[in-house]
Amino acid sequence: MDLTDDVAETLLEEAQIQAKVAELGRRISADYAGHEVTLVSVLKGALPFMADLMRQLTVPVRIDLMEVSSYGGTATESSGLVRIIKDLSSSIDGRDVLLVEDIIDTGLTLNYLIRYLRGKNPASLRICTLLDKPARRLVEIPVDYVGFTIPDQFVVGYGLDYNELYRNLRFVGVLRPEVYAS
Amino acid sequence: MSATAGPGEERRHPAFAHASEAELARILDFYDVRWEYEPHVFPILWSLDGDVLESFTPDFFLPDLDIYVELTTLRQRLVRKKNRKLRRLRELYPYVRIKLLYARDFRMLMLKYGKLALADALSGTVGQVVPAGRAGSPATKSGAVLREDAGALAGSGSGSRHRRGDRQKASTGTASRPAVGAADEATAASE
Numbered sequence: 001m002d003l004t005d006d007v008a009e010t011l012l013e014e015a016q017i018q019a020k021v022a023e024l025g026r027r028i029s030a031d032y033a034g035h036e037v038t039l040v041s042v043l044k045g046a047l048p049f050m051a052d053l054m055r056q057l058t059v060p061v062r063i064d065l066m067e068v069s070s071y072g073g074t075a076t077e078s079s080g081l082v083r084i085i086k087d088l089s090s091s092i093d094g095r096d097v098l099l100v101e102d103i104i105d106t107g108l109t110l111n112y113l114i115r116y117l118r119g120k121n122p123a124s125l126r127i128c129t130l131l132d133k134p135a136r137r138l139v140e141i142p143v144d145y146v147g148f149t150i151p152d153q154f155v156v157g158y159g160l161d162y163n164e165l166y167r168n169l170r171f172v173g174v175l176r177p178e179v180y181a182s
Numbered sequence: 183m184s185a186t187a188g189p190g191e192e193r194r195h196p197a198f199a200h201a202s203e204a205e206l207a208r209i210l211d212f213y214d215v216r217w218e219y220e221p222h223v224f225p226i227l228w229s230l231d232g233d234v235l236e237s238f239t240p241d242f243f244l245p246d247l248d249i250y251v252e253l254t255t256l257r258q259r260l261v262r263k264k265n266r267k268l269r270r271l272r273e274l275y276p277y278v279r280i281k282l283l284y285a286r287d288f289r290m291l292m293l294k295y296g297k298l299a300l301a302d303a304l305s306g307t308v309g310q311v312v313p314a315g316r317a318g319s320p321a322t323k324s325g326a327v328l329r330e331d332a333g334a335l336a337g338s339g340s341g342s343r344h345r346r347g348d349r350q351k352a353s354t355g356t357a358s359r360p361a362v363g364a365a366d367e368a369t370a371a372s373e
Contacts, residue, residue, distance in 0.1 A: 071212045072295030082213050105294070108213040111247075115214075136290065138281060139215070139247055154293060163296070180293055 003166055007173035011155055012148060014170040017130070018052070020147045024128065025056025028098065028145060036060040038095045038122075042113065043067035043086065044167065045102035048159040049130045053100060062095075064088045068109060082112050088120070097122040098145075102159045103131040107139035114141065131155070131172070154180070195219075202255045202288055203241055205300065209291070210244070218243045222250075224278070226270040238267045240280055250280040255288055 028037070036059065041050035043065055054061050067086040097117060104110055110127070117125055128145035135152040150172075156162050157169030162180060196219045198204040203219075210217045220239050227236035240250035254264055261284060268282055283291070292298050 070295065071209050072297050080212065106291070108209070108215065111215065112213050136287065138244075138249075138251065140249070152290070154290065180298060 003169060004173075006166070006176055006179045007156070007169070008176045010171050010173045011150060011153070012158075012172040017147075017158060017172065020130070021049070021052045022056050024145055024147060025053055025058075028053075028128065029056075029058040032057075032059045032096065032098075034059075035096050036062065038062040038064060038092055038097045039100050040064050040066060040088065040092070040097055040117065041100040042102075042109070045159040045161065046100050046130075048167075049102050050100045053128070062090070064090060064092070066113070068113065070109070082109070084116070092117065092120045092122045094121065094123050096124045097126070099125065099127045101127065101129040103133060103155075104129045104141070104143060105133040105136040107137050107141050110141055111139040130158070131160075199241075200253070200255065203253055205292075205297075206242070206251070206253055206283075206288075209295070210242070215244055216246050218245060224271055224275060226267060226274055236267070238271045248279060250278065251283060252280060253283045253288060255285040261285075 037057070039050060039054055039061060041047065041063070044067070050063070054063060065086060066084065066088060069080075069083050069085055071082070099110075099113065099117065101110060104127075114125065114127075126144040127141070129143055130147040132143060132146045132149045133152060134149060153174045154162070154177075155172050156166035156175050157172045159167050160172065161167045162175055166175070195204060195207055198207065198219070207217060207219070219242060221243050223237050223239045225234040225237045227234070229235050240252045242251040242253070243249075244251065252264070252268070254261055256264075264282070268280065271278065271280065289298070292300055
């Protein structure tokens with residue numbers, strides 16, 4: 001079974017992604033010069049981006065990971081409330097925090113996370129996303145660092161999944177509609 | 183009901199005109215985004231006598247985000263009509279921020295949350311529901327229930343305000359009249 005067979009087109013080649021991550025790394029390093037930054041990543045999709053981005057930073061870096069439940073994850077969650085599945089391991093009180101996302105579409109999860117993290121009293125809170133899909137935005141949130149603005153298509157790869165698969169693809173591609181239609 | 187109802191507490195929802203609206207309300211609830219259902223009516227067309235002939239009632243208002251959301255899963259012919267009304271709304275009320283979610287947008291949202299089958303089930307007029315209190319409401323040719331009759335446009339808003347299921351009467355109603363429009367497209371009904 002080759003997962004790439006399920007991809008209709010490659011949206012971002014591996015080399016494009018790596019070049020963009022390096023560029024973001026330079027910008028972030030310049031902006032945080034003289035400061036220590038705490039990268040907070042949201043599992044699971046942002047994991048590859050986080051791993052690549054942190055190695056492009058030249059400033060002192062701490063990392064932390066969070067995971068939040070997603071709507072529709074289970075039948076009970078559909079009538080529940082978003083919850084933190086994995087909370088921060090360390091305090092971010094007084095720290096400069098950079099929230100690292102794989103993709104921002106509706107902004108609903110990000111809106112929730114920002115409110116949650118602001119309640120932890122960081123010295124600053126900025127947002128970095130590899131992919132931005134503004135066509136789907138419900139909650140307008142200023143994003144400090146955007147890798148790529150992408151069209152309104154269902155994408156997988158480089159951490160992004162469909163049904164928990166395709167995260168390990170080294171590129172970002174558009175999933176064939178027949179894959180999820182079936 | 184408390185405004186801070188927690189998980190597990192019953193969340194009262196208004197009688198939605200379409201099951202897709204109920205689904206969107208559940209999503210907003212899930213992500214703790216406050217919403218109001220049809221709290222404001224925007225007149226968009228008047229007769230020469232000043233009577234409101236046509237209006238637009240966005241499905242949701244998200245007060246903390248100051249944005250309206252209109253959701254449609256209807257077929258393209260009705261979407262064109264809605265697009266026209268939306269353009270008119272934007273001309274007359276340029277300060278109003280509104281997001282129109284088409285059937286495709288709703289489908290993609292459901293795909294994101296692993297509920298594609300639900301999107302298919304609610305597409306078109308299939309998801310239309312007739313709220314108990316509106317059984318006598320006028321209906322369009324497609325069978326869609328009109329949410330407000332022309333008389334309601336005069337000012338008595340009856341939207342619902344929610345935060346995690348909290349329900350209060352909204353105090354808002356018809357927006358002020360900015361201009362007199364042509365009457366040739368009058369339908370005397372809001373969407």
